[in-house]
Amino acid sequence: MRRRYIAVKIDSNQAIKKEEVFYAIWDSILKMFGEYGASQTDLRLIDYDSENRQAILRCSHDALPLVKASIPCVTRIGGGAAAIHIQLVSGTLNSLRRKLTKQTKKSNSAMPR
Amino acid sequence: MQRVRDAAVKFFIDLHLCPNLEDQDETKLMIEKSAELGYKAVGVTFPKKYSQSEIEKTRKICSEAGLDFIHRVDLEPSNTTELIRSLRLLRRQVEVISVKCLSKSVARQAAKDRRVDVLSFSPLDVRKRFFDSAEAELASKTQVSLEFDLAPLLYLHGYRRIRLLSKLREEAFIAKKFNIPIILSSGANNAGLLRKPEDYASLGYLFGLDLNDAKRAVSENPKEIIDRNRRKLSPNYVAPGVYVIRRGEDCPDG
Numbered sequence: 059m060r061r062r063y064i065a066v067k068i069d070s071n072q073a074i075k076k077e078e079v080f081y082a083i084w085d086s087i088l089k090m091f092g093e094y095g096a097s098q099t100d101l102r103l104i105d106y107d108s109e110n111r112q113a114i115l116r117c118s119h120d121a122l123p124l125v126k127a128s129i130p131c132v133t134r135i136g137g138g139a140a141a142i143h144i145q146l147v148s149g150t151l152n153s154l155r156r157k158l159t160k161q162t163k164k165s166n167s168a169m170p171r
Numbered sequence: 172m173q174r175v176r177d178a179a180v181k182f183f184i185d186l187h188l189c190p191n192l193e194d195q196d197e198t199k200l201m202i203e204k205s206a207e208l209g210y211k212a213v214g215v216t217f218p219k220k221y222s223q224s225e226i227e228k229t230r231k232i233c234s235e236a237g238l239d240f241i242h243r244v245d246l247e248p249s250n251t252t253e254l255i256r257s258l259r260l261l262r263r264q265v266e267v268i269s270v271k272c273l274s275k276s277v278a279r280q281a282a283k284d285r286r287v288d289v290l291s292f293s294p295l296d297v298r299k300r301f302f303d304s305a306e307a308e309l310a311s312k313t314q315v316s317l318e319f320d321l322a323p324l325l326y327l328h329g330y331r332r333i334r335l336l337s338k339l340r341e342e343a344f345i346a347k348k349f350n351i352p353i354i355l356s357s358g359a360n361n362a363g364l365l366r367k368p369e370d371y372a373s374l375g376y377l378f379g380l381d382l383n384d385a386k387r388a389v390s391e392n393p394k395e396i397i398d399r400n401r402r403k404l405s406p407n408y409v410a411p412g413v414y415v416i417r418r419g420e421d422c423p424d425g
Contacts, residue, residue: 089328090377123373123376123382124376126370126373126376127373127374127375127376127377129370129373130325130366130367130370130371130373130374131324131325131374133325133326133363133364139363141363141365141366143208143366143367143370144367144369144370144373
């Protein structure tokens with residue numbers, strides 16, 4: 059089964075737990091596509107970095123458009139206002155991490171000193 | 172060639188920011204957030220009569236954030252006479268004119284008027300969305316685009332969101348059939364409702380837009396409107412198809 063890995067960035071003013079991120083995305087998928095749609099996503103939360111507010115999700119390749127359409131619809135996480143922005147999508151976890159590192163280096167070098 | 176096309180696609184524009192202009196901090200926050208999310212230009216909505224100094228203030232905030240500022244006005248005429256009068260007054264002053272069609276007669280007039288850039292409809296009352304085949308046929312003969320505000324998709328829930336999605340799907344299908352450019356904008360009035368342009372393109376999946384069309388709707392389609400109107404507003408514009416390309420002593424006489 060082909061899979062896709064999605065790196066997302068959480069935009070919120072409050073501390074957010076790993077489970078809250080996952081349930082917020084899951085809830086959004088359920089609202090937009092129902093239980094039948096959600097069952098096709100095979101969604102998993104692979105990694106969550108609470109410091110950088112970054113998470114890595116895994117979903118089925120076929121359900122990628124569905125997951126990508128549900129993520130921006132998240133407006134609340136754990137009771138507080140929040141937004142989730144998709145950063146990168148990749149076919150393997152390694153390549154996603156490599157691209158993320160590259161992206162972070164690029165944005166750090168672009169920042170004014 | 173591919174790289175050139177990608178560069179064009181990556182010029183993302185949010186053509187419809189609706190900040191509370193009296194709250195300068197919120198306006199600044201929204202503009203800075205847009206820059207952070209990867210937009211290169213933002214269209215800020217101003218009332219019809221608004222002081223030039225306030226507009227210049229917003230322009231300055233945009234340039235400080237590294238964004239191209241687009242002056243936009245949303246008209247909400249109650250009848251066609253009011254629409255025509257407003258268009259006559261504003262067309263040579265504003266970069267983008269959008270008409271929020273509250274009645275069928277206004278929608279029809281806006282669709283066939285070349286001075287209108289963008290057609291928009293109420294996201295909250297789907298019965299007041301008059302974009303059907305007849306409207307699309309009129310719009311296809313002018314250069315008017317159809318705009319979808321995506322913020323309502325984020326804050327609406329349940330039945331109202333279902334109705335809106337179903338209507339957007341129908342309108343996207345008609346627009347594609349008649350080659351009407353679609354524009355995806357935020358329509359956001361606070362920074363919390365802003366999303367990345369790629370996220371908006373992904374939302375297109377919800378109403379049947381494929382990813383390429385959706386990306387065009389946040390980049391090339393609004394850019395075409397801006398380029399066209401800036402050309403027309405420049406002092407070198409004479410008439411449709413006629414431009415001053417050189418001035419000065421080296422120009423041949425007569």
